[in-house]
Amino acid sequence: MGPYVWFLPAFLVIAFVLIYPMVWSLSLSFHQWRVIYATPPVYVGLQNYVQLLGDSFFQEVVLRTITLVIIVVTLQFLVGFSLALLLHSDIKGRYVYVVLFTIPMFLTPSIAALMWKQILQKEWGVLNYVLSLIGFQEVGWLSDPSITFTTIVMLLVWQQSPFFMLFLLAGLQSIPVELTEVAKLDGATSLQIFRHITLPWLIPLLSIAILFRTMFTLRTFDVVYGLWRSSGPVNRGMVLGVYLYDKFKSTWQLGLSSSIAYILLLLTILLGIVFAIITFKRGKI
Amino acid sequence: MKGNRLHKLFFSVGLFALLITLVVGAKGQSQEVQINLITSGGGATAAWRPIVEKFNKEFAGQYNVDYTTVEHQALREKLMLQFITKTPIYDVFSVLNTWAQEVIAYLEPMNELMEKYNFGDVHKVFGGLIDDYIDDGKILALPLRAGTMLLFYRNDWMLDAGLQPPRSLEEIVQVARKLTRDIDGDGKIDRYGMALKLESKSWTIETFSDFFMPHGGWFLTEDLTEASPSLKGPAAKKTFEMMRTLWAEQLIPDPLGWTYHDAVAAFQTGRLGLADASSVRAALIEDPNVSEAAGKMGYAELPRAQLGSHKPSVYAWSWGFAINADSDPAKKEAAYRFVTYMAQHDNQKWMALNRANGPTVLSVLEDPDYLRLNPASAAIMSTYQKGTRVHTPVPQAADIQQVVHEEIQAMMVGYITIEETCQNIYDRINQIMRQ
């Protein structure tokens, strides 16, 4: 009884709020329900899943999404970790910097997207203006299909690197001073301290951060939709989150969109397992 | 003896109390009927809200309308949500004729109430605009705000360049060639003579329809069962050629990132000389506080010719007010009274003259006061008279629009030829309609 009681508050909330909707959604994924015809849901078994997984366009979308996740999470980690390290040292104005760097995370996403839409506008946006001053030609950030993916990566890295920064900064700040001090007294170099004290301390936290960022990036939607109200030029921004929204709220195929949601879930589990295996080989989770 | 008198007293008091309760209770039943209205926000609300308040005043004690506004896409989601779950939160709401077919099954037919209140012939009141909301003889919404697609242009620039508003697709290209210029010689184009909106499917379908439909093209056969062959015919081909030429000669801003509010902003800042746009966009462009084009604009009908096999038409949009089929009968009736109130001549005229509303009743559209006040009204009236229709008036509208959008974007970037575009759109629409 002992250990389980501790879970009660969390369990109650999660069960009440998430269990029923998740089951409802799962059940719906085995039906077809086109509400624009006002017909009731029709049981179709695994048809939605088979249809999706066999569709070459869907496969393309999945591939694009996974590629996006790998690139984005890696970059977010690099940027966030660098920032955390920079801010860990006792420098002036640290408090100000932390707040500034967190801004991309809490700026209302819909407004941020519209502002970025203005900034990145090809003919008269600020970014191209600044580039023109340095002698660069104007870039179609939002209109050139070959740049679309880069724009999305840029925005996601801008928006969520602070996630890693906060997480890792908290981790760095919680390393007991005694550990590093003793090591310094013993004559260890900064690099040695980093490798043998800091890094092992951070790795468990890092794993969690990467796991969650992967999960959230897999369902990217806000950025793409905010910029284009669609999936971008020639569908270059069509990632799973956008595809899900399109099938759900644009064409109202409720059964199909539920299966897309569950495929996303399965994909997350898959990536999670892959990730767990990698980190398990290295040490502990 | 005393007991008997006491009994009588208690009995009469009890009877009296019962009577009071019945009377008060009955009065409670004929209380005000509260209905909830939701529409999309912006200029439409500026027009509608004062009339809602007027209605509440006039019918105080009988009906009361509580008014919420949300953004367009949010409106569609909220409406569909309440329909799917059969929760009538909003009793009356606005629907756009473009997507009205998606929700038609959930709207309450007004025919009976129209009989009861002697509304009269809907076509006499609204003309052709009501047709978008009639399904199988059932009248499902009343249009309260409408407009159509026009050519917006800078009158002063055209005069300076010795140009007339273009009346054909070729002339559009010629105008663009004359107007698109780098004025200050810094190597960057400061003025565009045309623009095409292809950012997302609503805008792509609008842009394409603006030139395809008035040339006799349409997306479906007249019986709405399959793709129209005009998609592979001259109307489509010539439209695509115009679009490709404009982009190839760099006469337009990059269309794949261009959307409706970009066009509005470009007119306001004096960077755009010509574009196809919805008449409702004129409001912000004619506001001298935010626009340097105020007072300098001209409005013309979209170019038309009989190239395709359908009757040339232009897309007209309208917001109709509809009643929730799941609401209580009392609320439905209140909603009906409200909707017809909004459609009354005086109210429509007031909204048109004071709040830049696009009127939907013929009596206002033909009213000399309205024609005088709105610079675009002549072009609008003329377009209505020549025939308007929705580009995709079927429940599968969203799927069709997505297909058109994808293929046209691919064509503009050069991934596919014009012939392939036509064939792909034709094939994919057939695929959709067969499901």
Next chain:
Amino acid sequence: MKQSNKVFRLTLIHALLILGSAAAVFPLAWTILTSFKQPSDTFAYPPVVFSKGGPTLINYLSIIGSGEVTSGMHLTGIKTNIILYVKNSLTVASLSTLLALIGAFLSAYSLSRFEFKGRKIIAFLILLTRMLPPIALTIPLFVLANKFGLLDRIMVLILPYTALNLPLSIWMLKGFMDDIPVAIEEAARIDGCTRLRCILTVILPLVAPGLVATAIFCFILAWNEFALALVLTVKSSVTIPLLTMVFVAEEGIYWGPMAAAGVLASIPPLLFVLIAQRYMIKGLTLGALKG
């Protein structure tokens, strides 16, 4: 030599930080500038920093107050009751953060400190509940909320946000707790303190940085969440993300008032991060560490 090396390092660090923060802050800075410009200058090219007459307050004035928002002389038909939105968002975000932290702390402690059957499975299931994109939950949650009469009440958002915040919070706090050696706790308990007091006096201060980071994530999620807020609110419990959408109209976008709303919407989370991070960064927590 060592001195100049240090100075070089410091300058480099500052340069990087300044560059980084400029990139991070730029869109908000642009929003702020736009909010103080005349609406006609929103799209000026070359871009201007201020309008000709200097910064103006008209955008702010137009959205504060219960009348209709005007842009220039133009009646937009938009009514914004900003106080309501801010009040709701603050309530929802604070309460769901608090509830999530409490629930997560307890669960994380159990996961970190106890060995029991199904430990790994529970940890995985917690994670699993977060793996379904929230948009898939909108319809059933709407039905549930309606059934319990919670539609458009504050509670209707607090519970889902707490539920959405719990998995990350539990895993984060567990991670921070795992790093604290059990020995410290055992030493304190040998000294005679009960498990509960132990937790409060030993564990809590040591995971303070983790708690703060978790709190910030929870607050931001609740503050910016849109999909559920759209579906579950009607008019009384509307939150900030819904406010920003009202400026997108069929005749165009009202950039001036929207920028002003965006700026106002950014102030509470900014204050929250400003205050909270002082409990995360060494300087104030030194004392606790010695415990």
